[in-house]
Amino acid sequence: MIWVIFAGLTFVTLLIVLMPFLKARPAAQSRAEYDLTVYRDQLGEIDTELERGTLSVDQAEAARTEIQRRILGLGTIGKNADATLGKPWKMASVIALAVPLLGFGTYLILGHPFLPDQPYSARADKIKEMQDQGEMIRNMVASLTAKLEKNPNDGKGWAMLGRSLRVMGEKDKAMAALRKAVALLPADTESRMELAGLLLQDIPQGAVLPPEFVGLMRQVLAVDPNNIDALYFAGIAAMQMGDTTKARELWTKVMVQLPEGEDRTEIKKQIDGLK
Numbered sequence: 001m002i003w004v005i006f007a008g009l010t011f012v013t014l015l016i017v018l019m020p021f022l023k024a025r026p027a028a029q030s031r032a033e034y035d036l037t038v039y040r041d042q043l044g045e046i047d048t049e050l051e052r053g054t055l056s057v058d059q060a061e062a063a064r065t066e067i068q069r070r071i072l073g074l075g076t077i078g079k080n081a082d083a084t085l086g087k088p089w090k091m092a093s094v095i096a097l098a099v100p101l102l103g104f105g106t107y108l109i110l111g112h113p114f115l116p117d118q119p120y121s122a123r124a125d126k127i128k129e130m131q132d133q134g135e136m137i138r139n140m141v142a143s144l145t146a147k148l149e150k151n152p153n154d155g156k157g158w159a160m161l162g163r164s165l166r167v168m169g170e171k172d173k174a175m176a177a178l179r180k181a182v183a184l185l186p187a188d189t190e191s192r193m194e195l196a197g198l199l200l201q202d203i204p205q206g207a208v209l210p211p212e213f214v215g216l217m218r219q220v221l222a223v224d225p226n227n228i229d230a231l232y233f234a235g236i237a238a239m240q241m242g243d244t245t246k247a248r249e250l251w252t253k254v255m256v257q258l259p260e261g262e263d264r265t266e267i268k269k270q271i272d273g274l275k
Contacts, residue, residue, distance in 0.1 A: 046064060138168070159194075162191065162195070175198050175199070196233070209237050209240065214234070226257050
C-alpha cells in the first residue's frame with residue numbers, strides 16, 4: 001500500500017515540475033544548474049535522515065561537507081560546461097527519469113525500505129527518547145553557559161558549547177561560541193572546520209569565499225597540512241585570487257590524499273580546467 005502512495009506522490013510531483021517545461025519556449029539550462037538542484041535535494045535528504053535518527057550528527061556533517069564542497073566546485077566547472085541541455089522536452093525527459101531514480105536511490109542508500117513498520121508504542125518510546133535527549137542537551141547547554149560566564153577563557157568549553165548549539169539548530173550562537181574557541185585554541189583544527197562548515201552554509205554557489213573562511217582554512221593547514229577539506233577550499237580561494245599555480249598545487253595534494261577507491265573525477269576536471 002505504501003508503495004502505491006509513493007508512486008502517486010511521485011507522479012503528481014513530476015506533473016508539477018514538468019508543466020513549465022512543457023508550456024514554456026525552449027530555454028537552455030547549464031549542467032552546473034542541474035547538478036546544483038540535485039545537490040540541494042541531497043542536502044534536504046540528509047536533514048530528513050538526521051531528524052529520523054538514521055544518520056549520526058558526525059555522519060550528516062561529513063555528508064554535508066562533501067556535498068557543499070561539490071556545490072562550490074560547480075562555480076569553476078560551470079565556466080567550461082556546455083551552455084545548453086537542448087529543447088524543453090529533452091530537459092523534461094531528463095527530469096522525468098532523474099527525479100524518481102534519484103529519490104529511490106537516495107532512499108535505498110539512506111533509508112530503510114525493508115524495515116517493517118513499528119507499532120505506535122515503539123514509535124512513542126522512540127519519540128520520548130529523542131525528547132529526553134533534546135532536554136538533556138538543553139540542560140547541558142545551560143550548565144555549560146553558566147560555567148563559561150565564570151571562566152570565559154575555557155577554550156574547550158566554548159568549543160563544546162558551539163557543537164551543542166549547532167546540534168540544537170542555534171546557528172548564530174554556535175558560530176559565536178566557536179569563534180571564541182578558535183581564538184583561545186590556536187591548534188584546534190576541529191573547531192575551525194566546524195565554524196567553517198557553518199560559514200559555508202551562507203556562501204552562495206560560485207561566490208568568492210569570505211576572508212574569515214579562507215583564514216580558517218589556512219590556519220587548519222598550518223597545523224594539519226594534509227587536511228583534505230582545507231586543501232580543497234584553499235585551492236578554491238587561490239583560484240579565485242588568480243593564483244592558478246597554487247590552486248593546482250593544493251588540488252594535486254587533494255588527489256594524493258584521497259582514500260583508495262575514492263572518485264577523483266570532479267577534482268581532476270577542476271585541475272584540468274585551470275589555465
